[in-house]
Amino acid sequence: MVCAVGDEKGHVEKKAVFPTQTPHDTMKKMIDFFLPERIEALGIACFGPIDLHRTSKTYGYITTTPKKGWENYPILPEFEKALGVKAGFDTDVNGALLGEKTWGAARDVDNCMYITIGTGIGAGIMTEGRLLHGMLHPEAGHILLGRRAGDDGKSSCPYHENCFEGLASGSAIRLRYARDAKTLAGDEACMELESHYIGQALVNFIFTLSPQRIILGGGVMHMPGLIHRIRESVGRQLAGYIRTGELQDLASYIVLPALGDNQGILGALELAKQVINA
Numbered sequence: 193m194v195c196a197v198g199d200e201k202g203h204v205e206k207k208a209v210f211p212t213q214t215p216h217d218t219m220k221k222m223i224d225f226f227l228p229e230r231i232e233a234l235g236i237a238c239f240g241p242i243d244l245h246r247t248s249k250t251y252g253y254i255t256t257t258p259k260k261g262w263e264n265y266p267i268l269p270e271f272e273k274a275l276g277v278k279a280g281f282d283t284d285v286n287g288a289l290l291g292e293k294t295w296g297a298a299r300d301v302d303n304c305m306y307i308t309i310g311t312g313i314g315a316g317i318m319t320e321g322r323l324l325h326g327m328l329h330p331e332a333g334h335i336l337l338g339r340r341a342g343d344d345g346k347s348s349c350p351y352h353e354n355c356f357e358g359l360a361s362g363s364a365i366r367l368r369y370a371r372d373a374k375t376l377a378g379d380e381a382c383m384e385l386e387s388h389y390i391g392q393a394l395v396n397f398i399f400t401l402s403p404q405r406i407i408l409g410g411g412v413m414h415m416p417g418l419i420h421r422i423r424e425s426v427g428r429q430l431a432g433y434i435r436t437g438e439l440q441d442l443a444s445y446i447v448l449p450a451l452g453d454n455q456g457i458l459g460a461l462e463l464a465k466q467v468i469n470a
Contacts, residue, residue: 237287391425
C-alpha cells in the first residue's frame with residue numbers, strides 16, 4: 193500500500209509504503225499516516241475487484257478479491273469515516289492511467305489504455321476523456337488468447353487456460369520457466385513467446401477499443417528490449433488491416449510510463465482533486 197500527501201499540481205510532499213496485511217493492521221497504519229496531515233480529500237486507487245456503482249449499497253467496497261481478509265471490505269467508507277473527508281475511488285490501473293493522462297504519457301490523447309503486466313495483468317481504459325467502468329470495471333487481463341503452436345505450458349490463471357494473464361503475466365513466466373522475468377531478458381524463446389502474447393492482446397484492444405495510445409507498465413516490462421519486440425509483434429499481427437497516423441509510428445503509440453513508478457499515486461491525487469472540484 194503506497195500512501196502519499198500532495199497538491200493539485202502533482203507535487204508529492206510525503207510518501208510511505210506499508211505491507212498489505214490484514215485490513216485491521218493495514219488500515220490503521222494508513223489512517224495514522226494521514227490523520228496528522230489535515231488533508232482536504234482522499235483519492236483511492238485500489239486493487240479489485242471493487243464496486244464502483246455510486247447507487248450500490250456496497251459502493252466503495254473491495255469485493256471478490258483473492259487477497260485474504262479483504263473480501264467485501266468497505267475500504268472507502270472506512271477511510272471517509274476515519275479521516276472525515278470525501279474520497280474519490282477507482283481501480284489501481286484506472287488510477288495509474290489517470291496519472292499518466294494528467295501528468296504523463298497520455299496528456300495529449302482522450303482515448304487511451306494503461307496495462308500493467310506484473311504478477312497479474314490489469315488495464316485501465318479511458319474513452320473520450322472518461323475512465324471506463326461499465327457493468328463492473330474492465331478485467332482486460334482475462335481476455336482469451338489463441339495459444340501459439342507448440343506452447344503447451346500450464347496457465348497461471350485458475351479460471352482460464354488461455355487468458356492474457358494466464359499466459360503472459362510474471363506469474364505465467366515463473367510457472368513456465370521456473371525463473372523470474374528479470375532473469376530471462378536474454379532468453380530468446382521467452383522473449384519471443386512473451387512478445388507474441390502481449391502483441392496479440394494489444395491487437396485485440398486496438399480492434400475493439402481503438403485507443404490513441406497504449407502505455408505498458410509493470411515489472412515484466414522492465415525486461416530490456418521487450419517493448420521493441422512487442423511493437424514488432426503488434427505490427428505483424430495487425431497485418432496492415434488498420435492504417436492510421438498513430439499506427440505509422442508504433443514507437444510513440446506503444447510506450448512505457450512517463451511517470452516512473454509514481455503514476456498510481458499521482459492518479460490518486462487527481463481523484464482527490466476531482467472530489468474537491470465536484
